[in-house]
Amino acid sequence: MAEIRIDASLCKTCGSCVLACCRGVFVQDEKSTVPRVTTPEMCFGCGQCVAVCPQGAVSHSLYPEGTVTPVQREKLPDYDGVLELIRSRRSRRRFRDKPVEREVVEKVLDAARFAPSGHNEQATEFVVIRDPGVLQEIGSITAKGLSRQAMPFKYAIGRAIMRFMMDARGVEYVAELAPEMAGLATMYDEGTDLILNEAPALVLFCADSAGGNFANVGANLGLQNAYLAAEALGLGCFYAGFVVLVSDRDDSIAKLVGVPETHKIYGALAMGYPRVTFRNWPEREPMRVTWVGAD
Numbered sequence: 001m002a003e004i005r006i007d008a009s010l011c012k013t014c015g016s017c018v019l020a021c022c023r024g025v026f027v028q029d030e031k032s033t034v035p036r037v038t039t040p041e042m043c044f045g046c047g048q049c050v051a052v053c054p055q056g057a058v059s060h061s062l063y064p065e066g067t068v069t070p071v072q073r074e075k076l077p078d079y080d081g082v083l084e085l086i087r088s089r090r091s092r093r094r095f096r097d098k099p100v101e102r103e104v105v106e107k108v109l110d111a112a113r114f115a116p117s118g119h120n121e122q123a124t125e126f127v128v129i130r131d132p133g134v135l136q137e138i139g140s141i142t143a144k145g146l147s148r149q150a151m152p153f154k155y156a157i158g159r160a161i162m163r164f165m166m167d168a169r170g171v172e173y174v175a176e177l178a179p180e181m182a183g184l185a186t187m188y189d190e191g192t193d194l195i196l197n198e199a200p201a202l203v204l205f206c207a208d209s210a211g212g213n214f215a216n217v218g219a220n221l222g223l224q225n226a227y228l229a230a231e232a233l234g235l236g237c238f239y240a241g242f243v244v245l246v247s248d249r250d251d252s253i254a255k256l257v258g259v260p261e262t263h264k265i266y267g268a269l270a271m272g273y274p275r276v277t278f279r280n281w282p283e284r285e286p287m288r289v290t291w292v293g294a295d
Helices: 016-020 048-052 079-088 102-112 132-154 156-165 168-189 209-232 241-247 252-257
Strands: 004-006 058-060 125-129 201-208 236-239 263-272
Touching: 016 048, 048 058, 079 209, 102 125, 102 201, 102 209, 125 132, 132 168, 132 241, 132 252, 201 209, 201 252, 209 236, 209 263, 241 252, 241 263, 252 263
Parallel strands: none
Antiparallel strands: 004 058, 125 201, 201 263, 236 263
């Protein structure tokens, strides 16, 4: 259990820690009184209390001295800057023949680890593959898996059997995707890699499967952070979704790169230095939104 204390000599009784804590660890009897720590056992260590206190009055055993850093607001981009980065981000699938340096990948992963996670689990782990031989083996395993998963959808009886294993909409979706999956596998076997596109690096986003959907969401929130950080660092990336698709049913890739048996691969980001630079961003479809409630 975390040890949380409030230094009454520093506290200005603003109540920010009470408002920021989503677990009800703090209680403030009146605005003029120092908040009290009433249920420290409810704390899951999110750090909101130490992050919000303007006086540094909150001390937390999970955040000793040196682990809490002031926000440098002068470095924060405005909305237009953030939106321009998001809009200009493109999936890149053609890479220069140049390895991605370890320190650059570490910067990308540093952004990924600050993504939100359910109950502050911070459960996402990363596997970085830069070995060309291992990358080729991952491509080969993926191609074989795609061919195997597409096979039942070539025949009416196969589609009928799959309806007992999947819901109707799922069968319909995979049936539409099956020709592409089979085609990618064939092209890979013939020497054209459209699975990893000969990317010099691949990052797998993994977590303990006991986390279920929370682990999946957490991993992909981290991946989106990584995607934007990579863009800012001049890297090109694309979501290697077929690697994830095959890994969902086959643990061959996980075993190849040493992912623990208790874990799953929830996301995959191929990256490298891009061969092309996009000068424009095309418009997306209009947003589909439902408003509930009055303005």
